[in-house]
Each structure stands twice: as C-alpha cells, then as structure tokens.
Amino acid sequence: MTQSFQGPKGTFDLLPPDSELWLHVREAMAAPLRTAGYGYIETPVFEDTALFERGVGESTDVVSKEMYSFVTRGDDRVTLRPEGTAGVVRSAVQHRLYAGQLPVKLWYSGSFFRYERPQAGRYRHFSQVGAEALGLDDPALDAELVALGVRAFADLGLREVRLLMNSLGDATCRPVYRARLQEFLRSLDLDAETRRRVELNPLRVLDDKRPEVQAQLADAPVVADSLCDACRAHYAAVRGHLADLGVDWAEAPRLVRGLDYYTRTTFEFQHDGLGAQSAVGGGGRYDGLSEDVGGPPMPGIGWALGVDRTVLAMRAEGVEAPVSSRCDVYAVPLGAEAKRRLLVLVDELRRSGIAADLAFGDRGLKGAMKGADRSGARLAVVVGDRDLETGVGQLKDLATGEQVAVPLDDVVAVIREKLT
Numbered sequence: 001m002t003q004s005f006q007g008p009k010g011t012f013d014l015l016p017p018d019s020e021l022w023l024h025v026r027e028a029m030a031a032p033l034r035t036a037g038y039g040y041i042e043t044p045v046f047e048d049t050a051l052f053e054r055g056v057g058e059s060t061d062v063v064s065k066e067m068y069s070f071v072t073r074g075d076d077r078v079t080l081r082p083e084g085t086a087g088v089v090r091s092a093v094q095h096r097l098y099a100g101q102l103p104v105k106l107w108y109s110g111s112f113f114r115y116e117r118p119q120a121g122r123y124r125h126f127s128q129v130g131a132e133a134l135g136l137d138d139p140a141l142d143a144e145l146v147a148l149g150v151r152a153f154a155d156l157g158l159r160e161v162r163l164l165m166n167s168l169g170d171a172t173c174r175p176v177y178r179a180r181l182q183e184f185l186r187s188l189d190l191d192a193e194t195r196r197r198v199e200l201n202p203l204r205v206l207d208d209k210r211p212e213v214q215a216q217l218a219d220a221p222v223v224a225d226s227l228c229d230a231c232r233a234h235y236a237a238v239r240g241h242l243a244d245l246g247v248d249w250a251e252a253p254r255l256v257r258g259l260d261y262y263t264r265t266t267f268e269f270q271h272d273g274l275g276a277q278s279a280v281g282g283g284g285r286y287d288g289l290s291e292d293v294g295g296p297p298m299p300g301i302g303w304a305l306g307v308d309r310t311v312l313a314m315r316a317e318g319v320e321a322p323v324s325s326r327c328d329v330y331a332v333p334l335g336a337e338a339k340r341r342l343l344v345l346v347d348e349l350r351r352s353g354i355a356a357d358l359a360f361g362d363r364g365l366k367g368a369m370k371g372a373d374r375s376g377a378r379l380a381v382v383v384g385d386r387d388l389e390t391g392v393g394q395l396k397d398l399a400t401g402e403q404v405a406v407p408l409d410d411v412v413a414v415i416r417e418k419l420t
C-alpha cells in the first residue's frame, strides 16, 4: 500500500464551511485599519535568519527554540517568519519608506510559524492580522493603534477581551530597571536554567508561569518605578488619549512580552476562552528595532492579533458569525441539452450577482434535489431536455416546496425578484 499523509503536527486544515469564519475575522480586523489610513503590505514568509536573531532577539524563546530555520541550496540561512514586525521594518528600511510622509501606516495578514508544543490555541502554523505605524514616536499614534485593536474585537461581537498595558521604558531607563530586577532575582531560589535566564533576559522571568517562581516574585521591582521622565510623560499621554477615546484598560505592571524589541508602551489583548494561554493579540512600541537591523532611527508601534485564537474566543463566547450563503439558486438539469442550457443560465445568474450552482455529474432528479437541499439554496431551477422545446422550466422554492412554471427567457428576472 502506498503511504498516506497527515498534515504536520501542530497544524490544521481550514475547511469550508468553518473557513468562512477565518475570512470573516481577518476582514473584521483589517476593516478599522483601512479606514484609518493603513496600507496593505505583503512581505515574504521567509527572511534572512539573522533578521530575526537581531530584531526579535537571540535570548527569546521564539528565536532560540521556535524558529523553522534552514540553509537553502544556495547556502543562505533563512527562517520561516515567526512574527511580522521584523520583516515589515526590514522592508520599510530597504524601500526607504521613512523618507516619505510620516507615519508610515501598514497592515498585513498571513501565516506565521513557530516550533511550539502544540495545544489548543497554540499551533506551529498560525494566522495573524497585524498593523505597524512607523517613523514617529507620537503617543497619539500608540492610542490610535490600541483603539483600532479594541474596535476589531468589538466589531466581531466579542465582549470579554481585556486590554492590559504597561510601559517598558527605553534605552535610557530600561538598563537601570534591568539591573535592579537582576539584583532582586539573583537573591531568589531558582533552578539553573532560570538563573541563566536572569543573566540573559531577566524581564522574561517575570512571565514564568510556575507557581513556585511566581510566589517569589511578589516583591519584584516594577518597571514603572524606574521610568525616566521622557518615558513617564509618553505613557501619561498615551493613557490620556485612550481615556479621550473611551478605551478601557488595566494597568499590568508585570506585563512583559516574548519579543525583545519592545520599548515604552506594551499591551496585550487577553481572553479566558483560549485553553492554556490567554493572549488573543499583543503589541507595543519598538523604537530601536530599525537600528537593530541596520536601518536609520525609525520609531514604531504595532500589534498583531491572532486569528485562530480570536475564533476560539468567539466560540467560547458563543458569538454567532454571519453565515454568508454560498448558494442562492441550484440548477438541476435532466438531460445533456438541459445541462448545456443551465450551465449558461448559472453563469448569467452569477454575473448578475446571484450565487448559483449546478447539479454536476448527471444525477437523476432525486439525487440532484438532495444536492439542492444540501447546497443551502433558496430556489432550484429544474429543466429537462423536453422543457427546452416549450422553453419553460420549473422554479421550486426549497423552503416551502412550492413550484411554479417559468419561461426560461424570464427566469433570471423572476429569480431576482424572488430573492429580493
């Protein structure tokens, strides 16, 4: 027997009709961005491995444990993108977008790859919609972007998404905080691996989920106490703008993120219906990222919302997604000539904006009518070869069973009237 295949571990296939929901979520996330001046950007799904090493940070789990990296036939080191921001910044630098009107506002939608331990809501191939605003460090831009994320979830009908916010400081004050935190963490009773992390990436230790670690962190210094005046003022302005915009959030003094490029405003959208994790989206400022990847100074802020986790959240809240009818009219030909005529009729219907399908496969009346019911169509047009002589077919209302004879020449107009 020849080998049969399964999709790779940690991935899933999106099949109709469920796939409609993913399309709907992506569209709802993009819609607020498009009305706010964000232009669509598409970058490759693989980039130079060094871009992520330098941009996302070598001490992060994402870079050190989760990247799909390989050497190409041409000896280039490339990685399937684990996130979108580094590629967008690389593209903005390469194309000198910073030399034009600022901010440069961009949005994207696509596949991302992380070699994670798969579980509900955590996949190796997942989907994000993201937004990045580049070139300015205006706190109003932080507030605008956060509010656009809030809008996306609200437009999807989600009521239980929480917004958590923190400021992580900048190149001036973060090192001071890092040193204070390190000093505190070195005094704790931690395993060897965590002690290594204290030296490499102490902020990540705050995110350790193990109760025995959390129990020791109650008195850990918080970054808010170390912010410099400029960061303090920036954060106060962001909060003021968010209040003006009527956005609710909770202060999360311990919120740190899994990627190293963040500065100042950082935030996460959380939800309780996602299995073992809670982040349905997240983002923040990354004012040094461009320089980290060899570009000019170009501050930026962005977020990415997880499409798959948003679907989980919608299911957990029982949010009904609008079901778009895939088929309004189902055509049933009985005979070869009738099929030729109805294939043309179906094409005419589609061109006039009516979703239509045909019983392919030369089924008998019974089988074809079963197909009509399954299609979800409201109307069926049944035409036999003999009807072509009289030029009259049968139009059946699939909900009521009512059937009327309709001249084939008028059938598009009659259907249109019945469907409106």
Ligand code: HAM
Pocket: 082, 083, 084, 085, 114, 116, 121, 122, 123, 124, 125, 126, 127, 128, 130, 131, 132, 258, 259, 279, 280, 281, 282, 283, 284, 285, 286, 301, 302, 303, 304, 305, 306, 307, 308, 309
């Ligand atoms: P992130 O927090 O790593 O940020 O990912 C954003 C969202 O993607 C998460 O909140 C989650 O919903 C979803 N996500 C991440 N990993 C997985 C996974 N393995 N399976 C399913 N969903 C997942 C970023 O990626 C940043 N680039 C966001 C950003 C843009 N920051 C600034 N600009």
